[in-house]
Amino acid sequence: MTPPRLDELPSHAEALPSLPEVINYLMRSLKDESADVDTLAHHINSDPAIVARLLAAANSVATGLTTKIYSAKQAFLVLGADRVVRIILASALTYRYDTRGAGFDARFLWRHSLGVATCARALAEQTGVNPDLAFTGGLLHDIGQLLMYTASPTSYVQALELRHRDDIPLVTAERSVFGYDHADAGRVLAITWKLPTEISDAIGAHHEPDKLGSEIGNLVHVSEVLSHALDLGEQPDNRVPDLSELACADLGLSWPKLAGLFAEIEARYDGIRVALSI
């Protein structure tokens, strides 16, 4: 069977579960300084499944707190809005897009994506990029893999096998089977879902940031490579991809300086991974 062309992918996006309205709202409010706790909590309370997962994850993050968190509003007051938004985005996405089938298991994808999101936020704090946008871009950077697998499971598993057999980068294997890669597919999905431009840029640029030259694209690219280098998620056939010299230079990164953050990044990653049970 011939895999779908890139321009045919938007029609396959309907086969994926739709993006929950709350998530859409949270992504649009990422850059909105005026979003107040009551409005955010009100939106979150409209989706009981999301509230339940928020409370489970929030209480896990806050193990050691002297009080239990029992409502969305309380989670905002105790943990702060940016932290609660991160927990909701990560828990809702990993739960809703838990695609599994022969030869494909989205749990590995989410473990890796959480690693990239953690690195992206830590690097954003050092470079002056919006840390919440960076985290979300990191979380969604590989979403194109889900769309490619959903659109053509047989072809996608073929690409995964090719990557494993020849020990080549995933994007190379995908291009040889599909004619495009998951960064292209993810960008198409982000546009179909009407996500903020920064997010679609981050997704589209995460393997080849120099083509776009955007700050968020550079940041998510470097975070992708750093997450592989720190072995976050410990994927069995992990191999550190090439790192753009230009992206590092544009962000003003110095590895000897950033090395002081590595242990903290690993602990942050463990904290959120345990909280989300992934």
Place this chain on the structure above:
Amino acid sequence: MKSRTLYFPPGGIAPGMTLARTITDRDGHALLTAGTVLTLEMLDRLIRRGVEAIAVLVIDIRDEETIAKELGAAESRVETIFRGSGNSAREQLREAISNYRQESTK
């Protein structure tokens, strides 16, 4: 007794552990200084302040042989995940990761 510094998320810290590094807020002000013995109330405050990683002193019961084995395994894993050729930016990252693994395993 020998001790080493390890980072944990707040959920992995028990009251009674000793802080290995000073915790500062975003503006660089010290919240708790290195050497402080953590209490439940302090941990509660740190979680509410959004602290996600805490460095504590942990007693190191490993003998020389165990440490040597762990160093070997860490270096071998770095070599595996950095297999194949790469550009110079990737090489610089490899060096930083390799040094970090050696330092944190010792």
